[in-house]
Amino acid sequence: MHDSNEPRPHTGRRRNEAARRAILDAALELLADADGAPVSVETIARAAGVGKQTLYRWWPSKGAVLLDALTDRAAQDVPAPDTGSLREDLRALAVATFEASRRRPSGPALRTLVQEAARDAHLAELMRTFTQARRDAVRAVLERGRERGELGADRDVDLLVDQFYGFFWYRFLLGHAPLDADTAVRFADALLR
Template identity: 40%
Template sequence: MVKAKTGRPRSEKSREAIINATHDLLAEKGVAGVTIEAIAKRAGVGKPTIYRWWATSADIVLEAVLSQAETSIPVPTCDSLGEALRQFLRQSMQSIADGGGAHLRFLMAQAQKDEGFRERFRANFVAKRRAALVSIFLEAVEDGQIGSDHNLEMVVDMIFGAMWYRLLIGHAPMDKSFADELTQIILGVVQDKAKF
């Protein structure tokens, strides 16, 4: 959870209203519509309520995205690396299709403009999603499906690199077919030492 300041505990009802207002504004109006003023008006709360709990509108989006990712893109429990990776990537594509793509583009744009937010984004979202993906490969290593000599951080960079590139550039779809193709390419890398 991203928290700007300490203070009295949050009202869960106000928190949900703020998160929902942020989702709606981003979907309806894009980046320009996501201001603290607009969020407060849509959520029916005062700006001081928002500023007590979040430093910027991007931090609200970050909390919403992280919460969604943890529930809609869990680490799958499967017998094979291929199936676990395929499920993880398909769930990621579905989350992006369901509106998460706009949120992620907004967060990445904010991270380029605000170094402090970039650190919060990296620590609160990027690191957690990377850890989730690394855990899939570590389980495959423990089960003897792949060797322990792979640079798993580089493999994760390859996966998320392909995903972020498509998300930010928009030159090709982010769908089930992309998830499946990316899975096959990565399996080829980690299962063939000559390629890695």
């Protein structure tokens, strides 16, 4: 058996970085334009001017490409406000979350991506880490507030985290009611009453 920890140096043609960019850009654009409608691999490849195999050579599935397209350019950084005030932190988090969901192309793309995830268990699993980071940010803000005595001992942090993201996703996916900054502030205050 050969030493797999020390593979032989790479030879041959290298990965085409322009193709990678074209694929991610095309995927994000199609994801945003679709706004709910499915995005096919054929369409992405054609829009990027590449063959399907180039896609599958570097990503294991369509979902992986789509998620990569979103996280590549979209605000990867999770805001972690720490103003010293629970109310201010939660307001800031809500405003940042709601506003980010309205920006193009990442907002509409995220909406489509969730719908893709509903039919693709693999993608759903990949998205868990994406959403877990956001949940952790809310939890951290709440727990800092608790340590400062701004959150009563009777308040359940798990419940509050799910209230925060439940409301957000509900309005985001249904799109029947606004997710603007004013709503964000009123919502954050409602959670802390």
